[in-house]
Amino acid sequence: MRCPYCAHGETQVVETRESDEGGVVRRRRRCLKCEKRFTTYERAEVAMPAVVKKDGARVEFDPEKLRSSMMLALRKRPVGVEKIDAAIERIQEQLVAGGAREVPSTRVGELVMRELEKLDKVAYVRFASVYRSFEDVDEFSQLIRDI
The missing domain is CATH 2.40.50 (OB fold (Dihydrolipoamide Acetyltransferase, E2P))
Known part of the structure; x- marks a missing residue:
């Protein structure tokens, strides 16, 4: 020094x-x-992996973008900010623990869905309906039956 x-x-x-x-x-x-x-x-400085989008573009992992997506799905739902922060922390820990320098955006989306399913079923369905881009009602109905 x-x-x-x-x-x-x-x-x-x-x-x-x-x-x-x-x-x-x-x-x-x-x-x-x-x-x-x-x-x-x-x-300690923890390096988050880069996120590889579906079009191949690489972007820096942004926890605020993650937070805004989750908050949108949880809008008007009875879930406290502390629980959302803890879920975001778990997602970041899983990404870092994987040790990869890059992760596909689909992996991040799956981690978000897993956390939302634990937090609130309605938020999970909201997020999944946008994330998975359902083509017909049957796919959406199957998701709800799976819950």
Whole structure:
């Protein structure tokens, strides 16, 4: 770690503290050259895989887009924001745990449907009806029977 005051490359860690949630480590450091102290913060950087669309385009994973899609399906449904946030977190964890650098958008859609099915059956049907682009009523009826 370089000193922000003199750019010297050698510093000494004087104190280390972990945040309450455990996601961030705070360190007080002292420059071995100019003796000034400064604070650094460390947090794990998790790289989300890129999403490959049906047309082959690659886009950055956007949790806000995921949230807006789920919120649209859950509109006027009795599901709290905490549960939605937890579902989004589970989807992100599954994508990261897969270890792939790219995932097809269909995989993301399937994960969303799985989470919505647990949260609210009506929201699941709403999302599935748009996501799967049903061609006729029989396909839609089969989905409802499967629930």
